[in-house]
Amino acid sequence: MTEQERLKEQRIKRRDALRELGVDPYGGRFADITATETLRERATSLDIEPGGRSEVKARVAGRIMLQRVMGKLAFLTVHDSLGKLQLGLSKADLGDDQWKILKQLELGDTIGVEGVLGRTKTAELTLWCNKLTVLSKAVIAPPEKWHGLTDVDLRYRRRYVDLFTNPDVRSVFRMRSAIIHAVRDYLVNESYYEVETPVLQPIYGGAAARPFTTHHNTLDMDLFLRISPELYLKRLLVGGMERVFEISRNFRNEGISTKHNPEFTMVELYEAYADYNVMMERVEGMVSAGFGAATKDFIPARAAAIEKECARLTEEDRPDDAKTFAEENHLDAYQEAAKGVTAGRLTTVYHGAVIDFTPPWTRSKYADLLREHAGVEMNDIDAVRKKADQLGIDHKGKDDAVVVNAVFEESVEHHLVQPTFVYDYPAPICPLTRRHPEDDAIALRFEAFISGMELGNAYTELNDPAIQKENFECKLQGEGDETMAVMDEDFITALEYGMPPAGGLGVGIDRLVMLLTDSPSIRDVILFPLQRPAKKDNPHNPDHQELSDVKLGKDA
RNA sequence: GGGGGUGUAGCUCAGUGGUAGAGCAACGGCCUUUUAAGCCGUGGGUCCUGGGUUCGAGCCCCAGCACCCUCACCA
Numbered sequence: 001m002t003e004q005e006r007l008k009e010q011r012i013k014r015r016d017a018l019r020e021l022g023v024d025p026y027g028g029r030f031a032d033i034t035a036t037e038t039l040r041e042r043a044t045s046l047d048i049e050p051g052g053r054s055e056v057k058a059r060v061a062g063r064i065m066l067q068r069v070m071g072k073l074a075f076l077t078v079h080d081s082l083g084k085l086q087l088g089l090s091k092a093d094l095g096d097d098q099w100k101i102l103k104q105l106e107l108g109d110t111i112g113v114e115g116v117l118g119r120t121k122t123a124e125l126t127l128w129c130n131k132l133t134v135l136s137k138a139v140i141a142p143p144e145k146w147h148g149l150t151d152v153d154l155r156y157r158r159r160y161v162d163l164f165t166n167p168d169v170r171s172v173f174r175m176r177s178a179i180i181h182a183v184r185d186y187l188v189n190e191s192y193y194e195v196e197t198p199v200l201q202p203i204y205g206g207a208a209a210r211p212f213t214t215h216h217n218t219l220d221m222d223l224f225l226r227i228s229p230e231l232y233l234k235r236l237l238v239g240g241m242e243r244v245f246e247i248s249r250n251f252r253n254e255g256i257s258t259k260h261n262p263e264f265t266m267v268e269l270y271e272a273y274a275d276y277n278v279m280m281e282r283v284e285g286m287v288s289a290g291f292g293a294a295t296k297d298f299i300p301a302r303a304a305a306i307e308k309e310c311a312r313l314t315e316e317d318r319p320d321d322a323k324t325f326a327e328e329n330h331l332d333a334y335q336e337a338a339k340g341v342t343a344g345r346l347t348t349v350y351h352g353a354v355i356d357f358t359p360p361w362t363r364s365k366y367a368d369l370l371r372e373h374a375g376v377e378m379n380d381i382d383a384v385r386k387k388a389d390q391l392g393i394d395h396k397g398k399d400d401a402v403v404v405n406a407v408f409e410e411s412v413e414h415h416l417v418q419p420t421f422v423y424d425y426p427a428p429i430c431p432l433t434r435r436h437p438e439d440d441a442i443a444l445r446f447e448a449f450i451s452g453m454e455l456g457n458a459y460t461e462l463n464d465p466a467i468q469k470e471n472f473e474c475k476l477q478g479e480g481d482e483t484m485a486v487m488d489e490d491f492i493t494a495l496e497y498g499m500p501p502a503g504g505l506g507v508g509i510d511r512l513v514m515l516l517t518d519s520p521s522i523r524d525v526i527l528f529p530l531q532r533p534a535k536k537d538n539p540h541n542p543d544h545q546e547l548s549d550v551k552l553g554k555d556a
Numbered sequence: 557g558g559g560g561g562u563g564u565a566g567c568u569c570a571g572u573g574g575u576a577g578a579g580c581a582a583c584g585g586c587c588u589u590u591u592a593a594g595c596c597g598u599g600g601g602u603c604c605u606g607g608g609u610u611c612g613a614g615c616c617c618c619a620g621c622a623c624c625c626u627c628a629c630c631a
Contacts, residue, residue, distance in 0.1 A: 003600045004566055007582060051589080066592070073588035090588060107581075120589050144567035144580050146592050151567085153623045165567095209630060254630040255557095264631075447631095454631060508631060521624095532622070 011139040014104045018134060023101055027135035030112035033061045036078070036085035043117055043125050053118035053128055060085060060127055061112040061135060063164060064105060066145060074102060075126070078111065079164070087113055088126045098132050107145070108138030156523060156531055169524075175294035176513045176525055180247065182293035183267055183286045183509070190285070192243040192269060197232035199225060199249070203488050206230025206432070209252040212262075225251035230432065230504070231491045233270050234461065237502050238494045245269035247509065258521040259453060262530050265509040270461070274503035276444050279458035280421050282505055283448050284359035287419075287512065291346045291357055295516045299341050299348055302518075303334035349518050350451045353417055361419040361448070366408065369422060374411040378404060378426065379441065387411070401428035416449035431471035433459040434501075448507075450515055458505035465495035 001009070018025045039058055048054050062078030062085070069075075072091035077084055091099045093115075105111065115129035143149040148165035155162040155169075162169050184194065202221065204211040206228030214223050229248045236244045251263050267286070271278060306329045313322035326332075330352040337354050340347030346357035367378040376383040381400045388395040388403050391410045395403040404426050416422070423446035427435055430443035444460035462468055472487045513525040523529040 002566090002602095003582090006600075007566055010582065068590045068593045069587090070590065070593080071587040073590080075590050075593085077591080086591075088589080092588080120591090122589075122591075124589090124591065126589090141566055141581060144592095146580065147568045149567075151563095151623090153563095154567095156623090207631080250631090252630065255628080257627095257630085258625085260630060266631085457631080506631090511631075 007141055008139055011106070011137070011141070014106065015137045015139060017104050018101065018137065021097075021100055021104070023134050025134055025137035027110070027112070027133060030059070030061050030133060030135055033059045033112065036060060036062065036080050036083040039085060039117065039127070040083060040125060046117065048117065048119045048125075050119050050123040051121045053116050056117045057114070058117060058127060059112065059114045060087070061110070063110045064107055065142070065165075067105075067107055072099075076105075076111075078113075079167070081170075086120075086124055086126045087115070088118070088120070088128045089113075089132065090128075093128060093130045094132060101132055101134065105134070106138075106141075108140070108142040109134065110136040110138070153531075156529055159527055171298075172513075172517045172519060172525060173527060175298060175517050178293040179290035179513055179516055180509060182289035183507075183512075184247065186285050186289040187243075187245045187267075187269060187282075190243065190282075192245045192271075193241055195233070195236060195241070195244050195246050197226075197229045197236075197246060197248075199251075201226050201232075203486060204228075205486050205488050205491070207250075207252075209254055212251050212253050227252050228266075228506070229268050230506075231488055233268060234499060234502075234504070235491065235494045237270050237272055237461075238497055238499045242272040242500070243270070256530065258523070259511065261510065261522050261526055264522070264526075266506050267509055268504070268506040270502050270504045272500040272502045275460040275501070276423065276446050276458050276503050279503040279505040280361070280363065280446065280448075281359075282503075283421070283456050283458070283507060284361060286507060287357050287516075288346060288359060290512060290516055291348070295346075295348050296341055298517065299334065300338040302349075303331070303338040306331045306334055348516065350515055351518075351520065353451065355418060355450060355515070357419055361421055363421045363423060363446075366422050366424050366426070369412045369415075370404070370408055372412075373415055374407050376407070399428060401426040405429055413449060413454075414452040417451055419448065419450045421446045421448055428474075430459065431474070432462055432468070434462045434464075435467075453511060453515075454508075455511050455515070456505060456507035458503065461499070461502045461504045463495060463499040463501055465492050468492060468495055 015025045039060070042056070046054050046056060060078065060080070062080040064076050065079045065084065066077035067074070074089045076087045076089065078087060089102055094102065112133040112135050113127065113129040114131040115127045118126050118128050120126050143161065143165050149155050149158070149161050163173070188194070200214070200216070200223045202223060204224040204227050206226075207230070209227045211224040211227050214225065215221070216223055226248070227250055229246050229250070233244055233246060246268055248266050248268055249263055250266055252260075253262065254260060256262065269282065271282070306326065310322045310326050310331065313319075313325060330349055333349040333352055333354050337347040337349050340354070340356065346359075348355050348357065370376060370378050374384075374387050376387045378384070381403075384400070384404050384407055385395055387407050391407065393403070393406045393410060395406065398406075412422075423444075424436065424442045425433070425445040425447075427433070427441050427443040430445045433443035433445045436442035436444055446458050447454050448456040448458075462471070469492050472492070510522050510525050513519070514522060517525065519525050
């Protein structure tokens with residue numbers, strides 16, 4: 001028996017011991033509970049003396065995360081959704097029967113208690129309990145109490161453990177929820193309808209990416225998981241739904257990185273009678289809403305938390321550690337951002353840099369940025385190709401516009417740290433975008449960049465069916481085998497019925513959450529990022545097969 | 557796919573070619589005001605996997621697997 005199995009055995013014995021005491025180790029409804037955060041607020045007005053108890057009764061439920069037992073008195077620290085609270089349990093208060101139950105409890109168990117609020121000698125807020133209910137017995141021990149779960153692989157594979165041991169992780173996902181709600185509220189307030197369009201699509205389009213393929217058995221039909229909802233949402237514009245948005249899970253069969261997950265969330269919206277300038281305001285509006293819902297409070301709290309830890313280290317006579325901690329956690333940046341927030345600005349920290357989201361964001365022409373950072377004129381293709389050579393970009397046999405954009409990505413994007421709208425892209429790489437009225441080589445498209453990362457992409461939408469058809473038929477060299485230019489006859493038919501002029505926009509929700517929560521990787525803001533299954537859990541893994549065969553052989 | 561890194565007890569991590577280590581958790585004991593509780597004692601290992609070098613490998617070499625970082629594709 002391994003150590004792991006032995007530890008589990010011990011816990012199972014305690015679970016069974018609870019049953020022998022007539023206690024259901026998996027509990028049931030536990031009503032009328034108060035959140036520990038609420039109790040903490042209430043206690044501030046109670047003015048309880050150290051060592052004293054109030055008359056205030058409360059019921060609390062949570063997971064035991066710390067435990068200090070001294071003979072006939074125990075202190076347990078339980079965590080609930082937002083906070084934590086110390087519970088005081090004595091044999092005298094509980095009585096012999098309940099004390100026996102307490103003796104079977106350990107770290108990781110979830111309990112409900114009833115008691116009165118008080119403070120210990122050291123003034124720690126404590127719920128002195130007279131009743132104890134077991135709500136869920138943990139038969140696997142939680143991770144080490146000080147460091148929590150830090151193994152990145154395990155954190156993603158067992159996100160549930162990550163969540164209950166690391167409050168900061170819970171906080172990021174609460175912020176994610178708040179940001180999505182704020183984005184939705186903003187759009188609904190602007191008279192947008194929220195819609196849902198197909199995830200399973202017979203023709204994929206709306207972006208340049210390789211799709212996942214699947215099959216419907218009854219119709220005997222191959223289908224693609226959507227890479228974008230764009231072409232369906234535009235059909236709704238034809239249908240007279242003038243302002244629509246979808247919070248869309250998209251699937252792209254591409255590489256995985258700190259900025260890419262094969263399934264990701266995008267908010268995509270279309271507004272009739274608008275153009276890409278209106279879409280810039282929509283980006284500012286959505287980001288401002290998300291900032292207000294999450295980051296506004298996060299920044300000063302984080303600054304204060306870093307300061308507190310530095311003060312603690314300094315007090316422990318470890319000034320060097322305090323200095324290192326401050327640097328690693330970008331204390332200066334957080335303090336500056338917190339000042340900005342106090343002054344009413346939308347300032348945050350990302351990768352150690354202070355980012356200011358306060359609208360209006362900088363608006364820069366694609367061609368101007370190319371001139372500034374690459375030193376070439378966009379329409380001087382010889383100069384652009386020469387620059388590509390300098391940058392080590394392989395551009396042989398590739399279309400001019402593709403090379404221009406490769407040079408742009410290589411030489412410009414990483415300079416765009418503060419929120420910037422880059423507008424007026426080379427037309428050939430924008431098949432779904434309306435052309436500039438005065439220059440056919442330019443498309444009315446912008447991308448929003450922050451911290452060198454593309455956050456969103458928007459167009460004044462192309463609504464001329466003839467040009468759209470041409471664009472579908474024209475294939476650029478150098479864009480890879482799969483491009484967004486996959487012919488969709490029905491979409492052309494829709495445009496032929498007449499689509500109003502419109503602005504359209506997609507904003508990457510995961511990346512927005514990364515920026516608003518200072519998360520370095522997209523996996524930090526996706527609850528269950530895609531991972532290869534652990535070997536022992538994966539029935540398709542050849543090694544697993546071998547193991548099974550060996551086992552069968554033994555048994556036979 | 558290329559390059560770099562990591563993989564040792566349930567968790568967090570040390571480990572110098574020669575008997576496998578610490579802290580936390582667990583188990584036994586003491587303990588009614590603890591704050592990562594403390595004190596005394598005990599148990600716990602496929603050192604990622606498979607080869608190789610060596611008298612001897614956690615450590616050196618080769619191959620593989622998983623994860624992280626990075627580059628490429630992509631948003």
